[in-house]
Amino acid sequence: MILKGILEKEYRIKKEFENEAYFRAFLGTMDEEQKKVLFKLISDSERHKLILENLAKEIGIKFEKRDE
Secondary structure (H helix, E strand, C coil), rough: CCCHHHHHHHHHHHHHHHHHHHHHHHHCCCCHHHHHHHHHHHHHHHHHHHHHHHHHHCCCCCCCCCCC
């Protein structure tokens, strides 16, 4: 199903973004403005991931579990 593939890809992108963002946040020193922007991006990504999970659940799609 094409829709399932699209949703799974977007879901993986969101998860990968969060992991990358968390990692980069701890690598360097950030000023307060950078921290605010990073937090906003991470928050938006998490919200988008939850929307995708809910949408998939509503239409009966289960995302394939992949190793992190």
